[in-house]
Structure formats: C-alpha cells, structure tokens
Amino acid sequence: MRIAKLLALLGVMAMTGVLIFGFTKGDFFIDGGEILANPWGIVSMVDLYVGFTLFSMWIAFRERNILVAGIWIVLMMVLGFFTGALYVLIQLFTCKGDMQKFFLGDRV
Numbered sequence: 001m002r003i004a005k006l007l008a009l010l011g012v013m014a015m016t017g018v019l020i021f022g023f024t025k026g027d028f029f030i031d032g033g034e035i036l037a038n039p040w041g042i043v044s045m046v047d048l049y050v051g052f053t054l055f056s057m058w059i060a061f062r063e064r065n066i067l068v069a070g071i072w073i074v075l076m077m078v079l080g081f082f083t084g085a086l087y088v089l090i091q092l093f094t095c096k097g098d099m100q101k102f103f104l105g106d107r108v
Contacts, residue, residue: 001099011088012082015081056072056077064105
C-alpha cells in the first residue's frame with residue numbers, strides 16, 4: 001500500500017509539473033495541431049483516450065454518485081492522468097488498506 005501511495009503521489013507531482021510547463025511554455029492549439037498532423041501523434045492521442053475511457057469506466061463503476069463520477073470523468077478527459085493519479089491517491093488513503101474497497105468503492 002505504501003508503494004502504491006508513493007507511485008500515485010509521484011504521478012500527481014510529475015503531471016502537475018508537466019502540465020504547468022506545457023501551459024506556460026507551449027501553445028495548446030498550435031502544438032496540438034502539430035501533434036494531430038503527425039500519424040504517430042494521432043496514434044498517441046487515440047491510445048491516450050482509450051486509456052482515459054477505460055480508467056473512467058472504473059471510476060463510474062466504483063462511484064455511487066453519478067455527479068461525482070461525472071466530474072471525475074470530465075476532469076480525466078481534460079487533465080488526463082493527473083486526474084487519474086489524484087483519484088488513485090485519494091482512494092488509497094480513504095480505503096484504509098482495504099484493497100477490495102479500493103477497487104470496488106462502495107460496492108463492497
């Protein structure tokens with residue numbers, strides 16, 4: 001559990017750093033256009049959003065409140081795995097070591 005929390009925290013920190021870097025040093029629309037002009041950029045975007053969608057399915061499954069699930073899913077689609085790492089970190093702390101509760105949420 002300690003290693004999972006550390007990895008999730010490192011993920012949040014890394015994503016925070018690169019998001020700040022990207023938003024301060026890059027131009028979202030110009031750089032995004034360059035990515036989408038490249039075939040491997042398109043492959044990367046499809047790969048990312050398939051991952052975001054699969055991870056969001058887990059969030060939707062474990063969250064009983066549809067509004068809460070919806071907010072997390074929108075954040076996932078906008079901020080990517082910053083949101084995923086933050087979600088995992090929060091759930092690791094709230095499950096208190098119970099991995100079944102971590103994976104299933106209130107469905108336990």
